[in-house]
Amino acid sequence: MLITLTRTGGFTGIPYAKTIDTTKIDPEKAKGVEEVLVSSHFSKVKPFDSAQGKNSNPDAFTYSISVEREGEIQERTIFENDLDPELRKLISYLQKL
Amino acid sequence: MAICFIVPPHILSAVVKNGNADQKDWAEKSIEISESIRQKRQAFDSLRSLRQELAPAGKQRLIYSANNSTDLPGVEIGTETTPPTDTAGKEAYTGTGATYDLYWTTYQRNSIDNRGMSLLSTVHYSEKYDNAFWDGEQMVYGDGDGQLFTQFTKPIDVTGHELTHGVTQYTANLDYQDQSGALNESFSDVFGSLVKQQSLHQTAAQADWLIGEGIFTSSVHGKALRSMKAPGTAYDDPVIGKDMQPGDMSGYVTTADDNGGVHINSGIPNHAFYLTAVAIGGNAWESAGKIWYETLTTKLKSSANFADCAYATVQSAGEIFGTGSKEEKAVEEAWKKVGVI
Numbered sequence: 046m047l048i049t050l051t052r053t054g055g056f057t058g059i060p061y062a063k064t065i066d067t068t069k070i071d072p073e074k075a076k077g078v079e080e081v082l083v084s085s086h087f088s089k090v091k092p093f094d095s096a097q098g099k100n101s102n103p104d105a106f107t108y109s110i111s112v113e114r115e116g117e118i119q120e121r122t123i124f125e126n127d128l129d130p131e132l133r134k135l136i137s138y139l140q141k142l
Numbered sequence: 143m144a145i146c147f148i149v150p151p152h153i154l155s156a157v158v159k160n161g162n163a164d165q166k167d168w169a170e171k172s173i174e175i176s177e178s179i180r181q182k183r184q185a186f187d188s189l190r191s192l193r194q195e196l197a198p199a200g201k202q203r204l205i206y207s208a209n210n211s212t213d214l215p216g217v218e219i220g221t222e223t224t225p226p227t228d229t230a231g232k233e234a235y236t237g238t239g240a241t242y243d244l245y246w247t248t249y250q251r252n253s254i255d256n257r258g259m260s261l262l263s264t265v266h267y268s269e270k271y272d273n274a275f276w277d278g279e280q281m282v283y284g285d286g287d288g289q290l291f292t293q294f295t296k297p298i299d300v301t302g303h304e305l306t307h308g309v310t311q312y313t314a315n316l317d318y319q320d321q322s323g324a325l326n327e328s329f330s331d332v333f334g335s336l337v338k339q340q341s342l343h344q345t346a347a348q349a350d351w352l353i354g355e356g357i358f359t360s361s362v363h364g365k366a367l368r369s370m371k372a373p374g375t376a377y378d379d380p381v382i383g384k385d386m387q388p389g390d391m392s393g394y395v396t397t398a399d400d401n402g403g404v405h406i407n408s409g410i411p412n413h414a415f416y417l418t419a420v421a422i423g424g425n426a427w428e429s430a431g432k433i434w435y436e437t438l439t440t441k442l443k444s445s446a447n448f449a450d451c452a453y454a455t456v457q458s459a460g461e462i463f464g465t466g467s468k469e470e471k472a473v474e475e476a477w478k479k480v481g482v483i
């Protein structure tokens with residue numbers, strides 16, 4: 046599984062991106078990625094609809110996460126102020142890897 | 143979840159009743175999250191307005207700490223009369239005070255809403271958090287990751303920047319997207335820089351015109367996050383990349399990221415402000431600052447673009463300093479130089 050986390054916006058305006066190939070990291074950590082993906086209900090986050098709007102909180106982050114497995118890609122964009130604790134856990138887990 | 147605050151609670155309740163298993167699951171979760179946040183917020187807001195009624199008018203700072211969680215506002219660590227002792231708390235207290243003072247002494251604005259609203263800041267937000275933001279009601283500051291960024295309370299202009307997002311919200315309420323979003327960002331940089339210049343008693347010629355100077359650790363190749371004097375030159379580093387800001391319309395960046403590059407294209411109006419202030423000379427907050435303040439608070443619609451802002455600042459300069467004044471000419475020349483008019 047390839048998982049990419051990107052972060053845009055923020056006061057600094059400096060984007061951040063990270064791609065993790067779970068076949069190339071410690072299997073324990075790869076298992077951890079699977080677990081946080083499941084507990085965050087990532088796949089149930091509604092796909093971003095640009096008509097739905099913009100990140101209206103000045104300087105807040107916008108996160109995009111894409112999960113690619115067996116040729117299938119699932120991508121979600123989430124505004125910082127819409128993160129629930131489980132999605133926050135997913136993002137911080139990926140950032141710490 | 144992306145839509146938990148957008149879907150009204152009664153629709154969520156209907157989904158819980160009538161939806162399929164997946165929809166029910168999602169709706170229940172959404173209700174749970176939004177309800178707990180809403181309740182907390184309501185309790186806090188009533189406490190804040192009660193405090194405001196009891197407090198004397200004028201500068202009212204409240205400093206909270208999230209203790210590295212993401213709960214807002216967190217716990218109180220300082221008030222106007224009992225300043226915080228913690229470093230980040232003290233910095234937020236000082237920066238917020240300097241910002242209040244600029245708005246009050248120079249523009250006779252009583253706080254963000256011009257009605258003496260208490261200025262609430264939460265420090266130590268989240269863990270290793272490289273950001274500061276205005277959430278519509280308060281300022282929020284991270285400690286920085288320590289490797290690239292220090293704490294976001296450190297540069298005084300960051301505080302001025304965040305509070306100005308509040309002022310913008312209560313005045314022009316510029317849409318946070320594309321050119322109006324870049325203007326929203328630019329007004330925050332402008333008044334952030336003026337807070338710093340006033341607190342250091344610097345004239346336009348003496349000021350460094352940098353935004354976020356001191357935010358980088360020594361391992362980053364860069365002076366600051368942005369330069370109003372020379373957009374695009376603030377940093378150039380192998381890890382974080384290069385400052386992408388254009389200084390005129392020929393470098394305008396079209397992108398879907400960052401709400402249409404609001405932190406990038408703000409370089410153009412930032413540079414117009416710098417050119418105006420330097421051409422007029424003296425203290426920027428008393429000249430160009432007055433023109434920009436008048437424009438932000440009385441002349442712009444939410445959808446204003448760069449050209450709207452340019453013509454409005456020329457008009458403001460004429461009203462404040464006289465038609466045909468050197469100030470009015472300086473404003474017009476500046477917007478021409480950056481290619482907006």
Ligand SMILES: [Zn+2]
Binds near residue numbers: 103
């Ligand atoms: Zn901003």
